[in-house]
Amino acid sequence: VRMMHALRTAFGQNQLFVVYQPQIDLTTRRPVGAEALLRWQTPDGKFISPDRFIPIAEYSGLIIELGEWVLRTACRELVLLREQGHRDFMMSVNVSQVQFRHPHFLDMLRQALDDTQAPPEYIELEITESMAMEEPDLLIKMLWQVKQTGVSIAIDDFGTGFSSLSYLQRLQVDRLKIDRAFVTEITGSARGSSIAEMVIQLGRNLGLAVIAEGVEDERQAQILQALGCPLAQGFLFARPMTAAALAGWLNNDA
Numbered sequence: 001v002r003m004m005h006a007l008r009t010a011f012g013q014n015q016l017f018v019v020y021q022p023q024i025d026l027t028t029r030r031p032v033g034a035e036a037l038l039r040w041q042t043p044d045g046k047f048i049s050p051d052r053f054i055p056i057a058e059y060s061g062l063i064i065e066l067g068e069w070v071l072r073t074a075c076r077e078l079v080l081l082r083e084q085g086h087r088d089f090m091m092s093v094n095v096s097q098v099q100f101r102h103p104h105f106l107d108m109l110r111q112a113l114d115d116t117q118a119p120p121e122y123i124e125l126e127i128t129e130s131m132a133m134e135e136p137d138l139l140i141k142m143l144w145q146v147k148q149t150g151v152s153i154a155i156d157d158f159g160t161g162f163s164s165l166s167y168l169q170r171l172q173v174d175r176l177k178i179d180r181a182f183v184t185e186i187t188g189s190a191r192g193s194s195i196a197e198m199v200i201q202l203g204r205n206l207g208l209a210v211i212a213e214g215v216e217d218e219r220q221a222q223i224l225q226a227l228g229c230p231l232a233q234g235f236l237f238a239r240p241m242t243a244a245a246l247a248g249w250l251n252n253d254a
């Protein structure tokens with residue numbers, strides 16, 4: 001309860017901000033987009049992880065406001081980057097299941113796109129695999145409606161749940177994100193790369209893009225590339241950074 005009040009206050013006092021982690025094409029090593037990630041820095045300089053405060057925001061309902069704010073912030077950042085010439089750049093935004101199930105989610109999404117003038121085809125929403133497995137019929141309908149806005153969908157933390165091939169086929173998704181845990185395992189034992197391999201193969205069979213998360217070293221990048229993974233995100237390429245730093249990073253890189 002204390003953290004709930006602290007979070008509400010923090011949101012009101014602008015202690016929350018959005019950082020962006022670049023996503024890159026493994027072949028060209030060029031940026032293709034970024035994932036928006038929420039951060040909370042308290043006045044004494046300490047960072048509180050979203051792993052800790054997102055569940056509280058969900059529980060208290062604050063996630064509705066907070067999630068809308070993240071989406072709008074990311075949309076505005078995308079528009080700014082486009083004005084600076086980065087016109088082929090995608091923006092991914094994490095969506096909590098509490099947000100997604102809220103009756104006004106679609107209206108909120110349409111309004112955010114409209115107000116910010118962000119092009120929907122350059123916006124992606126990330127939902128988690130665990131969330132994708134609950135209430136399939138509702139989810140299938142929601143995803144279809146999201147797709148009508150032009151926004152695309154990624155399944156985050158993929159490989160940690162147990163989605164079946166037939167179920168995945170029924171979902172209107174565009175991208176699978178290989179969970180960091182499986183990228184870490186890739187350089188371990190001989191069997192360490194089997195889940196990453198499976199997801200890459202699945203993506204190929206279903207015609208979905210695949211992105212590997214949490215790529216921290218060159219060996220992992222090389223193995224992923226050899227396995228046919230087209231995209232990656234991780235500390236090897238860039239850490240999550242502020243909007244100003246991202247613009248600088250992209251302009252330097254271009």
Ligand code: G
Nearest residue numbers: 036037038039049050051054070094095096
């Ligand atoms: O950025 P970091 O690795 O600390 O994020 C930890 C977790 O918090 C990740 O699972 C990430 O998806 C989640 N997260 C970060 N930002 C957001 C956000 O804006 N909304 C939601 N729902 N989850 C977020």
Ligand code: G
Nearest residue numbers: 037094156213214215216233234235236240
């Ligand atoms: O669950 P989700 O994929 O949204 O979480 C993304 C989180 O992973 C972010 O909080 C980000 O800070 C973190 N992250 C991104 N790249 C790396 C990496 O290379 N290594 C580690 N350990 N964490 C990473």
Ligand code: MN
Nearest residue numbers: 035094126156
């Ligand atoms: Mn994510």
Ligand code: NA
Nearest residue numbers: 156157179213
């Ligand atoms: Na993830």
